Amino acid sequence: MYEFTKKTICEGVSFGNIKDDRFKRSRINATLVVPLDKKTAAANALLSCVLTRSCKKYPDFTSLNRKLDELYGASLYASFNRFGDFQTVTIGMSGLDDKYSLDGRSVSSEITELLCSILFEPNITNGRFLEDDFEQEKRQLLENIDAEFNDKGVYARNRCIETMCRDELFSIGRFGSREDVSGLTQENIYKAWKNLLDNARVELCMLGSTPYENALEGFKKYFDGSPRKITGSTRVMSEVGEVRRIVETEEIVQSKLVMGFRCAYPKTLRDRIANSLMTVILGGTPTSKLFQNVREKQSLCYYCSSRADNNKGIMLIESGVETDNIERTEEAVMEQINAFVHGNVTDEELSSAKKALKNMYISTLDNLGAMHGWYISGLLSSFLASPTEEADIVDDITKDEVVELAKKIKLDTVFSLIGN
Template identity: 30%
Template structure:
């Protein structure tokens, strides 16, 4: 494998040349501002771009074109990282050497990406009405359907309360009130803003000729490059003064408990390695203390896990429980956290957590998508580390570092979604 970095028309290009795969992946990353003002517009825009183009004005026509390219695939999605909206537009198609065409399949695929990005299905200065209304209807249904996904709904309600007034509380899916006022012209104006202001990076993984791929990428020249002015990581700490308890009742069979914690992250490690290992030990795997104690030993939940969002400095504990066990589960979770803060945890679990993380890193080069993801994390954090360097840092994490991470975890808000029977 050979990694080379270039700049094409001010846009950073990372070429990862390898003969390991029969496909080539071209992925564009766009960095822009994430805010309440643009979240719903951005969510709808990505759906509109996926649906059709001017040349391929229906979903069927676009799908047929992908089929002609030996069943190539296109993916468009976004993930906010604190104040940065990170958008991905990617295509995967088979390598030219496995195709029986005289013309370059890779070049045709990149041309289709340019078509999707720069030739949307417009009627003058407005989005095509049929596409707009259809995608708006679908997005509305997705937003409304969150209510029916009780685990996701409980998490959403906790974040709304816990992070009220913060960017973290904004849903990347969008807001119904904001969606209602969007029209075809508004979306065209936002599309122009997206192309004009978002900063692009291009990544290519596969077996290709450098000169050929750089020439093919020229069709993406309207893209803009530059340093990301938006913070991908929350820098300030927030220590809650008191714990908020919220309960909501619905007709459900299994209660959902979500505990929201603030984290004080010291940014000593480029990839937040001690924080990730702590989460793995605390509730991130079957061998974790939450699973083994709350579920296996005390049988107080159907499921339990923890997850951390280092960009927003938040840890969440999710549990499926009987509503009447809420207080007992909360007490046990806090007892386990306090033990971690005192350094009282099984060192075997520390080694298991390290081994799990190292195993995942060793598999990065098995798929083109994970190879790109690893390089993107480096670029977002403006650091350059190899997989081996990250593995070496994992091996060096000490029990004292895990306790130090735990000491910076503070319970902020608890949300219980339970049935309509009151529990004491």
């Protein structure tokens, strides 16, 4: 059906290929990974935005975007994220598969070339990017950061994590702080560019029907073969002190409750899957404990869901409720966790959660973007298995295993955003 191949260009730089001829689009991505660092996180984030604005070959925003349109609406994207206590910066492109072009040109080879230009031949003169690109992207990044406050669900989630992980690198977040971005100079992002290309771990990945050999050769030219050693590790806190409570008020109609927990930091693939299964039973589906009890039985909310971050060992439970019901909702959530810890999981709950989780895993195979995410996450966590292999493991997990993992859940921080 599809084939995954991994080639090493040099130590720390690899090239993955997912060969799959079912799709009408192809993708190619470069993911650069460095330890989260307060001094560089903002510069890395802004750099990724500036890089996608122009390059030597298409030296301004308009000419680059006209080129993308001409390539049948190819898309060029940048994203920055955290993965445990690491920061990832992804620059990627997607475009129409060659067989659908109206004039017989090879979109896939053109987007690969273009991605190389974007990454390695940016619009730099004397150590400075185009002034306009730098200023425009800085302004937009600052607006995007401010806009995270516009969405109260996102804002409340960020505030909970920030508070809970205040002494960990994780709290630096995807882009550092607004102040960090605001203070960035041309010099900072030039250094970030040099540093990422010379020192970051690099995961290149190409997905689609086109043979990968040309792209691999193309990328090899840009790496001189010197090895990269990425240091750093993710700090995991498994103990908690007294629950920290933060309450903020805003002019909003619906209050938000975000409960931050420490949970297992799984060391085997099986435990990772079991931990995901545990959160699905708790609050991942319409038949989960939280949905059934907090929403359906008590009509307290429209949503109440749980999600675990296996790469950090934390879990969040989020809900939107009436201000008067915040305490009741928190109690109702804790009741469900307690029941879980005491082994109160029915065979039906276990089996329906297993089916739901397997469905999520296998569905990944039908979406190029999701496949890319799956493999990058597997490579970065060093637990690489196909969705089908992981689905097979789900079947094998026992009730005792998920109950043991539920026992590791400890409430750390409660963030409430209250309407005035």
